[in-house]
Amino acid sequence: MSQLLAPTAGSPRSTSRTVRIASVPAGHPYVARVTAAPGVELLPDPTPPGAEPGRWWPPVVLDPAWVREHAAEADLLHVHFGTESFAPEHLARTLAAAREQGWPVVVTVHDLEHPQLTDQDGYRAQLDVLVPGADAVVTLTPGAAAEIRARWGRDALVVPHPRLLGEIPDDGGAPAPGGERVVGLHLKDLRPNVDAPAATRALLAAVADLRASGVAVRAEVRLHRAVRDEAARAEVRALCAAAGPAVDLVEHHRLDDAALAAALAGLDACVLPYAHGTHSGWLELCWDLGVPVAAPAVGYYAEQHPDGSVATSGPVGDAAGLATALRGLLGAATSTRPGTTERAALVRDRRERRLTADRAAAEQHAALYRDLLAGGPR
Secondary structure, rough: OOOOOOOOOOOOOOOOOEEEEEEEEOOOOOHHHHOOOOOEOOOOOOOOOOOOOOOOOOOOOOOHHHHOHHHHHEEEEEOOOHHHHHHHHHHHHHOOOOOOOHOOEEEEOOOOOOOOOOHHHHHHHHHHHHHHOEEEEOOHHHHHHHHHHHOOOOOOOEEEOOOOOOOOOOOOOOOOHOOOOOOOEEOOOOOEOOOOHHHHHHHHHHHHHHHHOOEEEEEEEEEOOOOOHHHHHHHHHHHHHHHHHHHHEEEOOOHHHHHHHHHHOOEEEEEOOOOOOOOOOHHHHHHHHOOOEOOOOOHHHHHHHHOOOOEHHHHHHHHHHHHHHHHHHHHHHOOOOOOOHHHHHHHHHHHHHHHHHHHHHHHHHHHHHHHOOOOOOO
């Protein structure tokens, strides 16, 4: 294992004081959770020129000139996401500037395949700069760590995803009238990794299969009013219209955090519509809310919670695989219904487990930062 390059701007920095992190981004719930340990301080996100307050992208921090200008304000650069705005050569110059200023660089690989992109070539080229060039690599699951090791020969620290749920919804979700189970498919704004027609078609076929076998279940398909693919939306609308009363199509503006939590809390299960991807924050929010998830057989979704709450359903569009996954999730002894005392107890239990895990994750990050600043091994 190679040794960490000592900061070129002098001797390793003292680890007895607060560690100041230039994070890309800073203003995100994930980043807030993993940097919540005492003695760790996040620099706020600089606002890009011309952007509205609170927007962090494209990240101003990922610029050699910014790093040099603000070198005295931070001790370490941690890159999470937002790199897609830059060429690989620009990222290489940013990493070099960080080292020139004595900043170690940490990269958390959230995505090995980028959910906001269709063509992955440019993003892979960015990873080819970031992963080998970092002083430490972090990821979320053992499977992702194994892929990182195979592709770049780097050992990644595995730290599970922290919680995303803020407050627990007061009502805990209302069960469907008549006792029907509700399986949700949230297509949001139809970003590039969402295969909306295939996912909708598979869900409707799976629900028809379950209903034919005596399972009282219905589908709830949700779309944002503003979408990126009008043709896909038209196809989803047509599929739902032809499916009859076993499906509700709900179109709405982007939900705020509380409304989103309430919508998810009312589900008996949730289906992920992803054609490609690596990890899912949506899955984490469902877990916090006690909602089991049927996930496609891509990425490492099932490894995020290997406790039976996630079932792999085959590739997106596999109706038979999805029906099997949903039948297992809905029939599991641990399955709970929205609005019940059992669901509420599950949510509270998971909240307590999250608080413990989040403290551990923050402590792992703090220890990593201090080790790097002390000249620890790469």
